[in-house]
Amino acid sequence: MRIRISGGRIIDPGRIDTVGDVVVENGKIRSVGPPDSEAADQVIDARNCLVVPGLIDVHVHLREPGHEYKETIASGAAAAVAGGFTAVCAMPNTNPVNDNAQVTRFILDRARAAGLARVYPVASITRGLKGEQLSEFAELKEAGAVAFSDDGRPVVGSRMMRRAMEYARGFDMPIVSHCEELDLAGDGVMNEGVVATRLGLAGIPNAAESIMVMRDIALAELTGARLHVCHVSCAESIAAIRAAKDRGVRVTAETAPHYFTLTEEAVAEYDTRAKMNPPLRTAADRQAVRQALADGTLDAIATDHAPHSILEKEVEFDQAANGIIGLETALPLSLRLVADGVLPLTDLIAKLTVTPARVFGLPCGLIPGGAADITVIDPQRTWTVDAERFASLSRNCPFDGWPVTGRAVLTMVDGRIVYEAPEA
Amino acid sequence: MQLTHKDILDIASLSVAEIELILDTAVQMREISSRPIKKVPTLRGKTVVHFFYEPSTRTKTSFDVAAKRLSADSLSLSKSTSSLVKGETLIDTARNLDAMAPDAIVIRHSSAGAPHLIARHVRCGVINAGDGRHAHPSQALLDMLTVRQHKGRLDGLRIAIIGDITHSRVARSNCEGFVKMGSEVVLCGPPTMIPKGVESYGVSVTGDVDEAIAGADVVMLLRIQKERQQAGLFPSEREYARVYGLNRRRLKMAGSDVLIMHPGPVNRGVELAPEVADGPFSVILDQVANGVAVRMALLLLVAGGTRNENQD
Numbered sequence: 001m002r003i004r005i006s007g008g009r010i011i012d013p014g015r016i017d018t019v020g021d022v023v024v025e026n027g028k029i030r031s032v033g034p035p036d037s038e039a040a041d042q043v044i045d046a047r048n049c050l051v052v053p054g055l056i057d058v059h060v061h062l063r064e065p066g067h068e069y070k071e072t073i074a075s076g077a078a079a080a081v082a083g084g085f086t087a088v089c090a091m092p093n094t095n096p097v098n099d100n101a102q103v104t105r106f107i108l109d110r111a112r113a114a115g116l117a118r119v120y121p122v123a124s125i126t127r128g129l130k131g132e133q134l135s136e137f138a139e140l141k142e143a144g145a146v147a148f149s150d151d152g153r154p155v156v157g158s159r160m161m162r163r164a165m166e167y168a169r170g171f172d173m174p175i176v177s178h179c180e181e182l183d184l185a186g187d188g189v190m191n192e193g194v195v196a197t198r199l200g201l202a203g204i205p206n207a208a209e210s211i212m213v214m215r216d217i218a219l220a221e222l223t224g225a226r227l228h229v230c231h232v233s234c235a236e237s238i239a240a241i242r243a244a245k246d247r248g249v250r251v252t253a254e255t256a257p258h259y260f261t262l263t264e265e266a267v268a269e270y271d272t273r274a275k276m277n278p279p280l281r282t283a284a285d286r287q288a289v290r291q292a293l294a295d296g297t298l299d300a301i302a303t304d305h306a307p308h309s310i311l312e313k314e315v316e317f318d319q320a321a322n323g324i325i326g327l328e329t330a331l332p333l334s335l336r337l338v339a340d341g342v343l344p345l346t347d348l349i350a351k352l353t354v355t356p357a358r359v360f361g362l363p364c365g366l367i368p369g370g371a372a373d374i375t376v377i378d379p380q381r382t383w384t385v386d387a388e389r390f391a392s393l394s395r396n397c398p399f400d401g402w403p404v405t406g407r408a409v410l411t412m413v414d415g416r417i418v419y420e421a422p423e424a
Numbered sequence: 425m426q427l428t429h430k431d432i433l434d435i436a437s438l439s440v441a442e443i444e445l446i447l448d449t450a451v452q453m454r455e456i457s458s459r460p461i462k463k464v465p466t467l468r469g470k471t472v473v474h475f476f477y478e479p480s481t482r483t484k485t486s487f488d489v490a491a492k493r494l495s496a497d498s499l500s501l502s503k504s505t506s507s508l509v510k511g512e513t514l515i516d517t518a519r520n521l522d523a524m525a526p527d528a529i530v531i532r533h534s535s536a537g538a539p540h541l542i543a544r545h546v547r548c549g550v551i552n553a554g555d556g557r558h559a560h561p562s563q564a565l566l567d568m569l570t571v572r573q574h575k576g577r578l579d580g581l582r583i584a585i586i587g588d589i590t591h592s593r594v595a596r597s598n599c600e601g602f603v604k605m606g607s608e609v610v611l612c613g614p615p616t617m618i619p620k621g622v623e624s625y626g627v628s629v630t631g632d633v634d635e636a637i638a639g640a641d642v643v644m645l646l647r648i649q650k651e652r653q654q655a656g657l658f659p660s661e662r663e664y665a666r667v668y669g670l671n672r673r674r675l676k677m678a679g680s681d682v683l684i685m686h687p688g689p690v691n692r693g694v695e696l697a698p699e700v701a702d703g704p705f706s707v708i709l710d711q712v713a714n715g716v717a718v719r720m721a722l723l724l725l726v727a728g729g730t731r732n733e734n735q736d
Contacts, residue, residue, distance in 0.1 A: 197622050199537065200557035200593060201556075314513070316514060316533070316541060
């Protein structure tokens with residue numbers, strides 16, 4: 001089987017940026033760049049399109065096992081490839097928690113059976129996400145876990161977090177931290193500020209995030225461990241990460257499209273689709289997030305894809321679950337950063353591919369001989385977000401109805417076409 | 425004239441003309457309560473549901489009396505008597521109530537925005553009787569009615585609101601109402617009880633009670649809840665009373681015909697010294713009387729008249 005992806009702008013950040021052909025043979029990349037004239041079983045016309053390494057989302061919740069009515073590994077993987085993602089990292093807050101090798105293997109089996117996106121399990125730092133006892137890192141790594149995180153909740157005890165970092169260092173695995181000082185966040189349900197005051201909702205100050213970012217940076221400094229900070233939402237956290245990077249701490253960080261797209265204003269009228277943790281912040285924070293993506297303080301864009309059903313969302317605002325889905329909207333929202341002049345296209349692609357891959361130790365790139373995980377993007381394609389048509393089982397998307405530009409038109413994993421966008 | 429929306433959810437969504445309509449209607453209603461036979465047939469055949477998800481004595485009683493004086497059939501649901509304890513969602517409960525074709529649902533709920541959620545899912549009018557910290561429109565309207573009754577106007581008055589602004593739906597609705605009607609509003613309380621960005625209502629904020637009271641036409645005290653002490657918002661009732669409580673000495677700073685108001689129930693000796701609560705400037709009981717009148721007006725405007733017939 002020989003496939004030629006023909007005439008697109010090929011961008012593999014740090015390696016190549018040229019117009020030409022990508023040839024895929026038997027699941028592997030054969031050549032990248034030079035025009036190809038040999039016979040092919042299939043020719044994909046990629047003129048006016050971008051041909052990039054398959055996008056990687058290092059932060060998703062696939063809800064299986066345990067909450068299959070919100071999402072399954074198969075439906076989440078389908079949403080991933082529909083959004084142009086060939087690989088996702090699945091957070092461990094399932095039921096049961098991914099704190100043992102059986103659950104890790106179960107996730108990998110389900111992903112293999114689905115045969116869509118690659119799913120890399122993230123195992124928990126502590127058993128049952130309780131913050132009391134370390135999970136068995138060695139066995140989890142052997143089973144296929146790529147990182148450790150108690151995402152959804154912080155590791156409250158500083159001593160426990162220190163031990164986790166020290167122990168993870170022995171396996172050269174990143175500790176992925178949901179940074180939240182729970183006591184300070186209190187009963188808050190949205191960003192603390194004018195909007196919360198007007199709506200009569202309890203607020204969460206930026207410091208509830210940044211205090212924990214600073215603690216974890218201090219612990220990374222103490223232990224020499226690799227720290228990856230999840231879903232950065234505010235200026236204070238960014239300043240702390242920037243300063244840490246300047247002094248050589250091994251810290252990386254991600255943000256999500258909603259933090260560089262929306263502000264707390266989206267909560268107006270008690271819209272639970274705009275409720276997430278950390279909360280949407282102010283315009284100044286949004287600007288800080290954009291700036292940090294531009295200057296490299298933020299390494300990756302990850303969606304924090306968090307499916308919830310109407311059971312969790314069509315309720316009183318303070319009772320509603322946190323989180324929004326993001327796999328099928330991340331690409332066009334991210335491309336806005338290029339249109340807005342925040343960062344060049346190549347840098348944006350890097351934040352969705354090679355940079356997060358490096359942090360999580362995942363293969364990525366258009367490399368002859370390597371696996372053919374490729375995304376073809378039509379950056380000009382305009383379409384309207386329609387949550388009803390999502391592959392995800394959930395609909396909790398604040399961007400429903402938005403006109404957007406740019407879309408993955410073809411997604412390939414191991415040389416197999418796993419997604420093709422319907423004709424415009 | 426009638427209201428633009430089917431619901432009364434907060435003061436923010438009412439226009440100045442609508443507020444005036446409600447207050448003028450309430451003045452007519454007040455007269456009914458002074459008759460020997462305190463009942464008119466205006467809402468005969470109309471059904472009003474009082475849905476109180478959170479405990480309430482005076483607001484619930486006030487709405488109850490209002491409905492009865494207008495001859496509406498009213499029924500009460502509380503959290504414990506509704507299916508909410510059986511795990512039914514708020515929307516399902518509301519839809520079920522709506523299916524029984526009431527003409528108005530009066531709702532009190534501990535979650536901000538709950539009345540808005542219900543209003544989107546029912547055909548009948550929804551009256552917010554207090555949602556979390558967010559809004560208490562009938563309280564603000566009765567406060568405005570009381571001030572207008574005594575001062576003859578609302579514009580150009582200086583209104584001081586003192587207490588726990590952060591947790592007060594009464595303060596929020598009064599900020600919106602009085603500012604909308606042309607009053608000057610100054611908020612005062614310990615910094616732990618002043619929410620971030622509250623100036624966006626168009627009000628000023630001070631930590632100095634004497635400054636807040638100086639020249640005030642109205643001083644409104646808010647109830648200080650004991651549990652806020654455990655939460656660290658203030659160290660003791662004793663210190664609160666000393667720094668922020670209204671007493672006879674402080675009252676001298678205010679205008680000579682100042683009105684003392686309180687949404688109740690009063691913590692005597694904490695936010696309000698007993699001699700002030702019972703003193704000549706206190707209009708606290710007028711507020712209660714006007715509460716019935718305002719709620720009669722709201723029920724009339726929401727459940728009565730042609731509005732519902734047009735909708736059917």
